[in-house]
Each structure stands twice: as structure tokens, then as C-alpha cells.
Amino acid sequence: MTSPLLVGLPLAGRDVLVTGGGPAAAAHAGDLRQAGALVRVVAPHVCEDLHELVVRDAATVTLDEREPRESDLDGVWLVVAADGGSTDRARVQGWAEARRIWCVVDDDATAAQIHDAGSLLAHGDLDLRRPTGTLGAVTLVGGGPGAPELITVAGRRALAEADVIVTDRLGPRSVLTNVRPGVEIIDVGKTPGHHPVPQHEINRILVEQAQLGRRVVRLKGGDPFLLGRGGEEVLACQEAGVPVDVVPGISSAFAVPALAGIPVTQRGLVAAVHVTSGHEPLADAALASVREESATLVVLMGVGNLGHIVEQLRGAGADPSTPVAVVERGSTPEQRLTRATLADIVAVAAEVRVRAPAVIVIGAVAAS
Ligand SMILES: C[S@@+](CC[C@H](N)C(=O)[O-])C[C@H]1O[C@@H](n2cnc3c(N)ncnc32)[C@H](O)[C@@H]1O
Known part of the structure; x- marks a missing residue:
């Protein structure tokens, strides 16, 4: 499913730069590749989905694991500034404007705020404080085997109502480019050093986010309770007194x-x-x-x-x-x-x- 931002652009065979290495960048890079573009991703750290895309489609998606530079825009038709901090995205956007190159900015205004769990754990400085005075809740959503059509209606509704979505590599990532603006997406698939986030940390993030008064969706692949460790996440919420429910998914x-x-x-x-x-x-x-x-x-x-x-x-x-x-x-x-x-x-x-x-x-x- 091509991003609405890219529909109609004749991208086949054209060079496109994607800056950022998280799930949003991975989703955009996948869309661009499907549209036939020659995609170059530049980011100091990339999530596992992006890694897999680059390995699988080395002919059309290439990766430079470093900070973006202005010269990366040489010869490109389009820039997608996804993930990274807002300053990073603004810098890339500024370079593109100066060169009159179209730039799609996947920022708070146009899409979700996406963080990988590594930066969350490493810096602890994200703006998580949004007191609502009420306790939030966690919903485990079974996302199905991967295709965005194979998530349930109840699962989609939970995603649409979420303040925070906690995801990993087996959730259907393609649904994440269409969630409402301002949603924060936390990637617990891998940290920047490519280490898996331990289950107890995932549990902690779910509980902490709900205790901040947020509606938290834990998006999981397939069904949350079939070899998916969903049971442990439910227990962690219950032990912390956080309301939790489950939307079953279509199991792989x-x-x-x-x-x-x-x-x-x-x-x-x-x-x-x-x-x-x-x-x-x-x-x-x-x-x-x-x-x-x-x-x-x-x-x-x-x-x-x-x-x-x-x-x-x-x-x-x-x-x-x-x-x-x-x-x-x-x-x-x-x-x-x-x-x-x-x-x-x-x-x-x-x-x-x-x-x-x-x-x-x-x-x-x-x-x-
Ligand atoms: C940790 S288990 C999670 C299973 C998940 N809870 C479910 O109900 O599908 C992950 C395994 O599910 C299988 N799997 C999940 N999605 C798949 C897909 N799209 N195609 C093939 N296998 C898949 C693979 O065997 C993968 O190693």
C-alpha cells in the first residue's frame, strides 16, 4: 500500500533519499521501493525492518549508516525525512528547500512521533509527561501475519484511539504510516546497537506509559497469546494495577x-x-x-x-x-x-x- 504522500509521483528508476532509520523510514523505504524508486537510506542507526529491506533488495535500497550530509541530496528527485529528531528533519528539509527538491517530512504534524526503544532507554529524555489525571490502559493487539488487511476491525480501532503504540518487527508495520497525528510509536524490536529489548523492559515501558495516563497499544504479530509472550505482558500490567485487555489476531x-x-x-x-x-x-x-x-x-x-x-x-x-x-x-x-x-x-x-x-x-x- 503506497503512502498517500507518494501516490501519483513517477518514481520508477529515480533516486530518492530517505533520512532516518526507524519504522517510519522503513515503511517509506518499502513504499518507495515498490514504486520502483532507487532508494538510498542515510541514518546512524537503523531498525531491523530497514536492515532486512536493504539485505533483501540490495539492488534498489542502499544504506549509509551515518548522519545525513547536505551532499546526500546531490542528484535526488525526492527526499523523505523520517524519524530522527525534529531538528534533524528540519535540517534535511532546509537543505532540500534550498535546492528546490521536494521533501516529505514525516513529523508530528504529518504523521506519528516514532522513537526506537533504544533511544528511549538510553536518554530517557523524551517528552513523556502528559498528565491526564486518570490511569491509562494497555491493549494488546494481534496485528496478524503482516499484511495491513489482516488486522481485525477491533485492532484497527484500538490503533486509531492509541496515544502510544509499542511495536516490534513482527507487527504489521505498514499500518503505522496511517495512524493519527501525534501518536508516539516506540519500537522495541531492536535497540540502535541491534540488541533485542528484553521482555522485562517491554513490560516496564507498557506499565510506565499507562501510568502516565496514556492509552497504550502493544501491537504484536499474529495473535498475542500464541508464542508471542502476550501472557507475560498481561501479567505485568495486572501486577502493576494497570487495566489491560486483548484484541486477538489472525495467527501466522x-x-x-x-x-x-x-x-x-x-x-x-x-x-x-x-x-x-x-x-x-x-x-x-x-x-x-x-x-x-x-x-x-x-x-x-x-x-x-x-x-x-x-x-x-x-x-x-x-x-x-x-x-x-x-x-x-x-x-x-x-x-x-x-x-x-x-x-x-x-x-x-x-x-x-x-x-x-x-x-x-x-x-x-x-x-x-
Ligand atoms: C514469536 S512467533 C509469534 C507468532 C505470532 N504470535 C502468531 O500468532 O503468528 C514468530 C514466528 O511466527 C511465524 N510468523 C509470523 N509471521 C509470519 C509471516 N508473515 N510469515 C511466516 N511466518 C510468520 C514465524 O515462524 C516466526 O518465527
């Missing part, structure tokens, strides 16, 4: 196979499904589901451990010809389906360079 466990044409159950074939994390050793019930062909096994977070998962299943006596499907980046333009069998999925996945995030489906329904 079912939606991503569905989008690739794979029903996780099928009448006459299999009537049960077992969902598990690929980070832990497989439980006996998971091993039995494949060995006995009694349930489809759906593995989340399993790409890095695929070899070990296959080893465990084969060690437990699963048929090597059991079908396996791996669906990467479901619901996004980069969705890809790879099919093989237990015997050869590791080699096939390595050959086609399967990468996370992906859902692994094991069982008869995964056959073509």
Missing part, C-alpha cells in the same frame, strides 16, 4: 499456510493440528503426530533449527516421505512456498536459502 500458524493454499486440517486426511515452537526440542506429542500421521505439525520459529527438527522426527520413526512445506514471509509481497519431504527438506531449504520468518507445515496436507 493458520493464516500463513492458508495464504499458500495449505489447509492445516482436511476432511478425510487429518482432523487435528499441533502447533509448536521450533526453539525447543519437540515434545513427544509433536513427534507422535507426525509418526502416526494423526495431526498436522505446524512449527513456528523453526527455520534456524530445521535440521534438528527433521533429525528428531526421523529419530522418532517418522516416514522420510512425509510432505513438508515452508512458507516464508506469508501475506507480504515476498511470500514464498517451498515444498519437499522430510528426507530432503534440509537440502532444499539450504539450496533456495529459506529465511525467517517462516511457518513450517509437516504432514499430508503439505503435499502439492
